Ligand code: GTP
Ligand code: SPV
């Protein structure tokens with residue numbers, strides 16, 4: 001293969017982990033079939049009904065290994081300050097010493113797969129190569145869907161190209177000795193004792209966000225936890241929009257939105273470019289262009305149905321890996337919120353019999369499907385454009401039962417950076433911890449920023465300086481405001497087209513808006529929601545900016561920003577002060 005430093009690294013790792021065999025993955029169909037059959041033969045995959053789910057499989061992870069583990073995720077920068085207060089830090093040397101005994105002999109009697117992959121379209125100046133060494137065929141099967149894997153990456157790499165290194169060993173799955181360790185100064189990730197999602201598919205959050213955010217800071221671009229969509233209006237005009245919501249807060253669903261009939265008939269359309277990660281760089285015209293570094297969707301299963309997201313259902317109709325969902329006797333999958341009445345008999349995600357009325361859920365709340373992006377009927381013809389797509393709007397959002405209105409627009413980029421930096425959301429099942437607890441999650445990057453959060457905000461402000469008037473407009477949305485009974489005011493999903501429409505109008509200087517202390521809100525008419533049959537109380541709640549609630553919110557934000565100390569860009573505190581004075 002002729003890439004000296006790659007070959008040397010593979011040899012080094014093999015010496016340490018001692019695999020019985022080494023296999024270089026080429027990404028071919030034949031290889032995929034062989035890996036899937038291997039997983040079936042070891043019982044790690046259950047082949048699903050080939051008529052209903054062709055070439056698709058169910059995997060069950062260890063019950064202690066079902067989500068990202070933020071308390072076991074480390075940023076091992078040389079200087080502790082560089083990791084910042086929001087990351088767990090460990091000195092690189094000390095972490096290497098901790099990991100060495102866990103890795104020593106870890107692949108004995110196993111095959112070590114060398115998985116080269118490309119993040120971003122082939123031939124794109126924005127794309128980057130990674131290589132993951134793993135002893136998990138499950139990871140190989142997932143990477144084949146999630147990335148452009150094998151030959152295409154080796155070609156891009158040539159004999160001397162640079163690449164990010166990921167080393168993954170399944171180990172014993174001991175949660176106490178689970179480490180998801182990032183070494184930004186070595187462009188390296190080492191993961192041991194997990195075989196789930198973002199902990200093990202090192203292309204995703206580890207490389208495309210944590211390491212890439214550091215590269216982006218150094219190279220003048222942005223690596224973000226954002227979907228990318230294309231909104232087409234009845235005149236055929238296209239608006240490209242990115243949106244950053246925390247994990248399990250609606251990125252996949254918004255990226256695949258199908259407008260209700262009235263909008264569809266009028267000519268409104270949403271197409272998907274990406275559903276989780278965006279890399280944004282300046283184009284020759286001075287605008288920000290986004291690519292989706294991934295090639296597949298690792299989507300949340302529960303709540304996905306033919307009613308809420310038919311595009312996702314179609315995307316995972318074949319060639320899909322389902323992890324931790326429930327199994328029906330006929331070899332089809334099931335999860336909470338898939339629609340219809342629950343079947344009488346199921347095997348739950350742990351492999352146990354399950355019946356309606358059982359105390360536990362049949363599918364794990366963070367169960368997922370891994371599906372090729374090109375299988376989504378809504379995939380945009382532009383999704384593999386090497387130069388990316390020009391972004392007009394960036395949306396922030398989270399789950400907030402109270403306070404946050406349905407949508408508002410920031411006054412300018414600096415204010416928008418403040419809006420993103422002070423975002424908060426109720427926690428979900430995508431990470432281990434207490435579901436529902438409110439936490440600040442700046443730019444939806446709290447678990448994914450590979451360096452000091454305040455330096456990251458400084459970088460956002462600097463990128464804004466560079467882009468000037470050509471920067472995207474910034475918005476904030478909240479689909480999750482609840483009434484006193486705990487019911488969502490906003491129907492969400494396809495109906496959110498109304499919000500996208502207003503955003504697109506604002507991007508071209510139209511769309512009626514009311515100025516409020518927090519930013520511009522749509523007028524009731526501009527929201528165009530009359531046909532939704534919402535109660536007046538719901539409309540009021542969705543468009544309400546309550547002075548007292550916002551004064552309380554601003555006070556919390558002030559404390560939060562203050563906790564970042566010297567590195568905090570003064571502009572963000574000024575924005576908070578300005579909000580407080582506008583609130584009067
Ligand atoms: P990650 O893949 O973890 O980054 O998640 P994500 O941001 O892509 O979230 P996703 O779209 O998968 O949605 C997560 C959950 O929120 C699913 O159960 C959805 O059904 C639900 N959800 C998504 N959009 C809406 C909405 O507009 N309203 C409501 N009420 N729920 C939604
Ligand atoms: C998320 O948690 O934001 C995900 C799933 O997209 S994982 O790949 O596990 O990070």
Ligand code: MN
Pocket residue numbers: 225246247248276
């Ligand atoms: Mn995500």
